[in-house]
Amino acid sequence: MKHFDDLLRDLNLRITPKRRAVLDILAGEEGYASPEEVWRKLKLRFDRVGLPTVYRNLEELAAGGVITTIIHPNRQLYYYYCDRREHHHHFVCLSCRRVEEVDVCALPDLEKLVAGRVVSHIFQANGYCRECLARQQGG
Template sequence: MSQQFDAILRGLKLKITPKRRAILEILAGEGGYASPEEVWHQLKLRFDRVGLPTVYRNLEELATGGAISKIIHPNRQLYYYYCGNREHHHHFVCLSCRRVEDVAFCALAELEKAVAGRIVSHVFQANGYCRECSQNREDSLCDVG
């Protein structure tokens, strides 16, 4: 995986540093999204010195380059997610377990018709509960009655 991360960083024309590689490793190992503060706390376990502003700057560089995805949570907190899928797609985000699922659907063609070629970029993210969390929520509601 380390070689893959090095290739990503080279492709973004970013210097390959242990901290940048570690950020990618942390996010890839999460299996879901993580906040900058959560990434920072994990980095502090690996490195003697790492500042939160450095983490924010690196996350933003990686997101701008498309190496990681921003997850915009309804709580207005910004999270980040490593997605190995390099094809055009969008995400379904579970608000309970933090799982992120790829969604192949894209409404850009219909949107293009509506705004006649003026689109420069787009973001689509669906928030909700994955099947497992939905089932657990339903089960807990049944237990109440």
């Protein structure tokens, strides 16, 4: 929890039990989670917690770079806790929800094309991890 307190302090966010719990829930997931899944788990820990509170906390944490927003092909937003702070991207398994870190970035090549106009960028590769792909292929 101290690690979470430091992250929240760095973002100038109040350290609240619910914010800590959101981080704890996401850090305990094997992959990404929906806001509704986070909310259901929070309800087990707190008597009163609304879904809007969960959405607000997820958005604040994502804006601060403490959690990663996963954009799913089904157009739903999911969230993933990644404790790696240096610049990187993610490969997302659409079957098991595993998220893998990817150290490849297209920004240097993109910068050549748009000459200093890029303010931010998002790169996320969606597909199937090796295990899920092998299962689908019967191997």
